[in-house]
Amino acid sequence: MSDQPRAHVALVGTTASGKSALAHSIALELGDVDIGTIDSMTVYREMNIGTAKATSEEQSEVNYHLIDLVDPSDEFTVAQFQREAHRVEEEVAHARRRLIYVGGTGLYGRAVIDRFDIPGRYPEVRAELERRAANELGELYVQLQQLDPLAASRMQSTNERRIVRALEVTLGAQRPFSSFGPGLARYDEARMTQVGVRRELADLDERIEKRFQLWMKQGLLSEVDALRQRPGGLSRTARQGVGYRELLEHLELNVALEEAVVRAVIATRRLARRQRSWFARDPRIEWFDDESDARRRVIDLLNDSGNRVTH
DSSP, rough: OSSSSOOOOOOOOOOTTSSHHHHHEEEEEESSSEEEOOOTTBBBOOOOGGOOOOOOOHHHOOOEESSSBOOOOOOHHHHHHHHHHHHHHHHHHHOOEEEEEEOOOHHHHHHHSSSSOOOOOOHHHHHHHHHHHHHHHHHHHHHHHHHHHHHHSOTTOOOOHHHHHHHHHHHHTTTTTGSSOOOOOEEEEEEEEEEEEOHHHHHHHHHHHHHHHHHHHHHHHHHHHHHHSTTTTTOOHHTTSSTTTHHHHHHHHOOHHHHHHHHHHHHHHHHHHHHHHHHHHTTTTEESSSHHHHHHHHHHHHHHOOOOOOO
């Protein structure tokens, strides 16, 4: 399969930056390009409006991947997403097509672009550690120092969440937590080029508010209400989706609808700033303030016979 075209690009940026619409138009223009959505919420079926998921019409025009993977009552992990992305890349390569990854969920993006070695989860081990942490956090830290001194040196002796997670992996996987890759602070050569779409904060804030008001007109409140009433309801992860969380407060906690909408817009703006800070730390991203320049760069990369994703 080495002779098959595998030119992939990651198009990144904050929520409401316009990257998804840009990716769709490029895929339409080129014809043999699929889109892989990197978003922690679009993986859920029936969560459509408030996730800015590609519409049914858009999905009929372009092949979309990594959306509608699980029911909203299910938990979903970065490791699961990474496995799905690997499967998608194989599928796209087999079809001799190209791929644009597009999204704003930074951790999911790093897991795919950098192929992180992600530690698993061990619920029984974790439950016991959490029980002990209530009164024996100091002893747990000493245990971590003995089993994985490098991991212990990277955290405070009072950080319960990190200590429990490090011990959960060390005991469950039977290998040190610190052995699972270089971590988020290290930026090695990426498997594909990342192109970033950047907007001024004032412009972004306005786009976020207008978009949320449009979603409300399109029936976002009804979507959230139907989701909470479906069999199984919403998982802990799904309930934390920005916009969904605030409208659930209106439906379940009697928060006034107008107040819930204001909270959702504010929360989305805060999310955009966190995303902006996350991406700013990655020196490998090529940033463009002009969307047309970003478009040309993505197309050039997809058409470059020397630009091949590495595995």
